[in-house]
Amino acid sequence: MRILDRTKENIRTIRTAGRLGWAMESNWTDPFLFAIYSIVRPLASSLILVVMYYVVTRGKTGMDLFAYIYVGNAFFMYVINVLFGVSWVIHEDRDHYQMIRYIYISPIRMYYYLFGRGIAKMILTTVAVIITIGFGMLVLKIPVNLLSVNYPLLIFSVAAGIFIITCLGILLAGVSMITAHHSYALTEGMSGLFYLACGAIYPIDILPVWLQYVSKALPLTYWLELVRRSVLGKSVSPTLGGYSDVQLILIMAGTTLVLALFSHWIYRSIEYIARKYGKIDQLTSY
Amino acid sequence: MNLAVETFDLNRTFKLKKAKNKKENGNNDGKLIALEDANIKIHQGELFGLLGPNGAGKTTLIKILATLLLPTSGRALVDGIDVVKHPERVRKQINMVSGGEHCGYGILTVRETLWMFSQFYGIPNKVALRRTDELLKILKMEEFARTKIGKLSTGLRQKLNFMRGFVCDPKIMFLDEPTLGLDVQIARDVRAYIRTWMKKDLERTVLLTTHYMAEADELCDRVAIIDTGKVLVCDSPQNLKKSLAGEAVFRIEVPLDVNGMEKFGQIAGVKQFAYDHKSHLGRTELKFILEEESAISNVTESLSGNGSKIISLSKMEPSLEDVFLALVGRGLKDEN
Numbered sequence: 001m002r003i004l005d006r007t008k009e010n011i012r013t014i015r016t017a018g019r020l021g022w023a024m025e026s027n028w029t030d031p032f033l034f035a036i037y038s039i040v041r042p043l044a045s046s047l048i049l050v051v052m053y054y055v056v057t058r059g060k061t062g063m064d065l066f067a068y069i070y071v072g073n074a075f076f077m078y079v080i081n082v083l084f085g086v087s088w089v090i091h092e093d094r095d096h097y098q099m100i101r102y103i104y105i106s107p108i109r110m111y112y113y114l115f116g117r118g119i120a121k122m123i124l125t126t127v128a129v130i131i132t133i134g135f136g137m138l139v140l141k142i143p144v145n146l147l148s149v150n151y152p153l154l155i156f157s158v159a160a161g162i163f164i165i166t167c168l169g170i171l172l173a174g175v176s177m178i179t180a181h182h183s184y185a186l187t188e189g190m191s192g193l194f195y196l197a198c199g200a201i202y203p204i205d206i207l208p209v210w211l212q213y214v215s216k217a218l219p220l221t222y223w224l225e226l227v228r229r230s231v232l233g234k235s236v237s238p239t240l241g242g243y244s245d246v247q248l249i250l251i252m253a254g255t256t257l258v259l260a261l262f263s264h265w266i267y268r269s270i271e272y273i274a275r276k277y278g279k280i281d282q283l284t285s286y
Numbered sequence: 287m288n289l290a291v292e293t294f295d296l297n298r299t300f301k302l303k304k305a306k307n308k309k310e311n312g313n314n315d316g317k318l319i320a321l322e323d324a325n326i327k328i329h330q331g332e333l334f335g336l337l338g339p340n341g342a343g344k345t346t347l348i349k350i351l352a353t354l355l356l357p358t359s360g361r362a363l364v365d366g367i368d369v370v371k372h373p374e375r376v377r378k379q380i381n382m383v384s385g386g387e388h389c390g391y392g393i394l395t396v397r398e399t400l401w402m403f404s405q406f407y408g409i410p411n412k413v414a415l416r417r418t419d420e421l422l423k424i425l426k427m428e429e430f431a432r433t434k435i436g437k438l439s440t441g442l443r444q445k446l447n448f449m450r451g452f453v454c455d456p457k458i459m460f461l462d463e464p465t466l467g468l469d470v471q472i473a474r475d476v477r478a479y480i481r482t483w484m485k486k487d488l489e490r491t492v493l494l495t496t497h498y499m500a501e502a503d504e505l506c507d508r509v510a511i512i513d514t515g516k517v518l519v520c521d522s523p524q525n526l527k528k529s530l531a532g533e534a535v536f537r538i539e540v541p542l543d544v545n546g547m548e549k550f551g552q553i554a555g556v557k558q559f560a561y562d563h564k565s566h567l568g569r570t571e572l573k574f575i576l577e578e579e580s581a582i583s584n585v586t587e588s589l590s591g592n593g594s595k596i597i598s599l600s601k602m603e604p605s606l607e608d609v610f611l612a613l614v615g616r617g618l619k620d621e622n
Contacts, residue, residue: 009408012405012408013405013406015405016402016405016406019402020391020394020402023391023393023394023398024391024393027393028393097388097390097391097392098386098388099388099390099391101352101354101382101384102382102403102450103406104353104354105352105353105354105377105380105381105382106377106381106403106406106407106454107374107377107378107406107407107408108406272356275353275354275355275356276356278300278349278354278355280354280355281354
């Protein structure tokens, strides 16, 4: 009964925070402009990569590698947007709206609140990924066959990816509690690190050996490989290509568990420090 | 009687930055003592006031009780629950309203804001909507129910902040300067609502911090006077004022340009002295607590000798502000 009540409480928190997050994401302009922005922004960022790819390779590397880069880049939008959506909440609630003290002393669990606030970004990113992949199929002739996409694996992978990125977001939210508005740079820096190390736009095999160890310790590496396999049906990376889907899922589950525990520990520790030094509702903007 | 709040030798110090420390605190070891051995007991159903000037430690105490801040040492129980060990359990019993205009997210309407916070506190939808309607009506905010917070005036935002606290109907409410900066009528509405809310359920408890002594006098069952982190005295407003019964309190108005005011405290028969410059009225209000009434002649002679023109002189019934003056040796509005 107690577990059921807690689950209800947590779902209510996610739902309410989700509505707040959606209002913040969508209420800054009129719906038409918002729709245009939501379509144009992901396409523009993908096209930059396409142009860079053709300038550098002159199209000599073949469609397989281009599809690898394009799909990886499209799904990496989840990392950038959801990580920012979850971790930026602390700064936004503390400095901009100055409501964090009231949120913090309410009987909700902050993890669920942070996740809920990130939901709007998750929805918008899902739309952006669909638009980007669709554009790639229609205009750039990315070899995606909608009938042969492994949808169960895709849905599972996206859900797992959102969980992984939320864990990372909660970790950064913890750090934001004791840092000033530098946390913006921190989130961008982390995204950049993952972009470099997780095989988003090139196989991890080309990285230096020591950096490959870092890649293999990050669940995002396996997540990106799984979403690519589910969409494109094959792997380009010699290292990750040696694993079956089930093996990849198990490795991803293991590394995710370690990440979740680490994220929980960091968040709770920093929350304690913030409470000890009176930083929960301290204004840092200047 | 059950205790809603109980503190045991509660201390809180803050480390100061080096430059600030040297400039402002001299030899204080880089520490600012915000609370020092604070022992307070607030009974269930009580409207308890915590009075003191800015920087006295009122907000620090509220932050500790509301689980926003950890004490440096000592212990605090809210509804019998330790605020350090079980903050999650404390949060189910409390809410807090701080003065100021930050009341919600600018993109939400008044009604959406109240609904959102009611959901965070697990209030069933129907109850939340009914309570929201009641609060909107009582605090005369009905016409702004669908207005976005970003478009509200400062006074209305403060009202909404107040409603946000009460829509959750907590067992123990912490009100930190809730009427700070409010206009007279809105402050009156707020005080009236606090009284009504308390009467509806005898288990409800309010801890009110304020530096408006008249507000505390009007509302509170008991008050504690706090200064530089120390709780100086705790009793009912009536008993505190009775403690000055043997003394005479006089208010004298003089022009703004009076010199040598620091010497007024040394006039024979003067127990305590404070002043308040009222620039908008072009005069300074002097307040004297005298050992006996006859000492007023020494005061008027001294003022005349100083070349000060007396605009008005009146004897007053002791107020909580006078109690503070008698205890601390300065008025609430004195800068030092």
